[in-house]
Amino acid sequence: MCPIRLNAFIPDFLDKRLLFVTGKGGVGKTTVAMALGIRAAMEGKRTIVCEVASTENASRLFAQSEVGFREVELANDLWAISINPDEAMREYVLLQLKVKAMRDLLFRSRMFTYLAAATPGLSELVTIGKIWELAQLDRKVKHGRKYDLVIVDAPATGHGISFLQTPRTFAAIARVGPVHNQAKEMEQMITDHEQTGSVIVSLPEEMPVNETARLEGELRDDIGISVDHVIMNALYPETFSPADIKKIEKLGKSEDPELRAASRAAVSLATRTAAQHEQLARLREMISADISTLPFIFKPELDLKSARQLAEEVA
Numbered sequence: 421m422c423p424i425r426l427n428a429f430i431p432d433f434l435d436k437r438l439l440f441v442t443g444k445g446g447v448g449k450t451t452v453a454m455a456l457g458i459r460a461a462m463e464g465k466r467t468i469v470c471e472v473a474s475t476e477n478a479s480r481l482f483a484q485s486e487v488g489f490r491e492v493e494l495a496n497d498l499w500a501i502s503i504n505p506d507e508a509m510r511e512y513v514l515l516q517l518k519v520k521a522m523r524d525l526l527f528r529s530r531m532f533t534y535l536a537a538a539t540p541g542l543s544e545l546v547t548i549g550k551i552w553e554l555a556q557l558d559r560k561v562k563h564g565r566k567y568d569l570v571i572v573d574a575p576a577t578g579h580g581i582s583f584l585q586t587p588r589t590f591a592a593i594a595r596v597g598p599v600h601n602q603a604k605e606m607e608q609m610i611t612d613h614e615q616t617g618s619v620i621v622s623l624p625e626e627m628p629v630n631e632t633a634r635l636e637g638e639l640r641d642d643i644g645i646s647v648d649h650v651i652m653n654a655l656y657p658e659t660f661s662p663a664d665i666k667k668i669e670k671l672g673k674s675e676d677p678e679l680r681a682a683s684r685a686a687v688s689l690a691t692r693t694a695a696q697h698e699q700l701a702r703l704r705e706m707i708s709a710d711i712s713t714l715p716f717i718f719k720p721e722l723d724l725k726s727a728r729q730l731a732e733e734v735a
């Protein structure tokens with residue numbers, strides 16, 4: 421991909437070091453995370469997009485083989501990684517335990533697998549630990565690159581809130597020691613509004629709008645993370661003016677069955693679009709973050725071209 425610099429306004433939230441893309445299941449978090457990654461890379465920011473649910477959608481969009489637990493370059497200034505908790509834990513232990521015999525014992529005895537099963541939240545903690553590590557300027561991992569921006573395609577809400585709460589929970593449980601200190605450092609980074617932000621993805625439907633309003637409150641009040649922006653995804657374009665619709669409705673009374681069918685389809689699209697715009701207006705009433713919209717892309721499956729189109733439309 422050429423490093424095209426866009427003249428358009430660059431969204432403020434792309435100036436953070438760490439950005440969580442959150443929202444309800446299926447609203448377009450992965451698509452938006454990739455579009456934001458492409459947009460940041462277009463602006464010359466060295467960006468990595470982290471998938472945590474290991475769905476590998478990002479690599480699919482770039483028609484690449486699976487990314488896995490590696491920092492893979494997808495395009496100029498754009499990398500991706502799929503964070504697997506087992507691998508993240510392994511890496512953590514290798515970095516922490518200097519005594520080789522101890523490390524071997526841990527891995528050979530499958531101690532981590534048992535430990536993770538017995539400790540709720542441990543997998544989430546090591547996942548966030550890896551995200552935190554990627555966002556450091558002074559990386560301890562061998563050949564670790566410095567990124568300007570780490571974008572996280574966060575798990576769907578429900579899991580999303582508890583996922584972001586994990587460092588605080590662990591910092592409280594382990595009152596002293598390395599786990600306490602590291603969890604505390606992660607929590608401080610997540611709640612530092614200068615460094616870390618979040619974007620909520622929503623859809624123009626009643627339930628996702630309600631959920632977005634609730635999520636905005638929870639992220640701000642319960643987690644303490646900055647909610648920088650809401651992206652209303654998949655909005656239909658307002659194709660017909662009210663005058664057009666009146667004319668189209670008249671065609672519904674035509675003798676010609678094809679004209680009647682076309683009229684019905686156009687009126688149904690106009691009704692759906694109007695309902696979507698009502699939901700957008702409701703969202704504006706219900707939340708305080710800035711909102712921008714992304715269009716519905718009429719394709720059976722989104723490809724790289726669609727992701728670039730969305731990247732250019734962001735904010």
Ligand SMILES: Nc1ncnc2c1ncn2[C@@H]1O[C@H](COP(=O)(O)OP(=O)(O)OP(=O)(O)O)[C@@H](O)[C@H]1O
Nearest residue numbers: 444445446447448449450451576654715716717722
């Ligand atoms: N603007 C858009 N126009 C058309 N289709 C879209 C748009 N955004 C997302 N989609 C499609 O909607 C589906 C869900 O999107 P996506 O996988 O990004 O959602 P998600 O929030 O990450 O889902 P999950 O919670 O399952 O991880 C995908 O098939 C995607 O291609």
Ligand SMILES: [Mg+2]
Nearest residue numbers: 449450475573
């Ligand atoms: Mg997803």
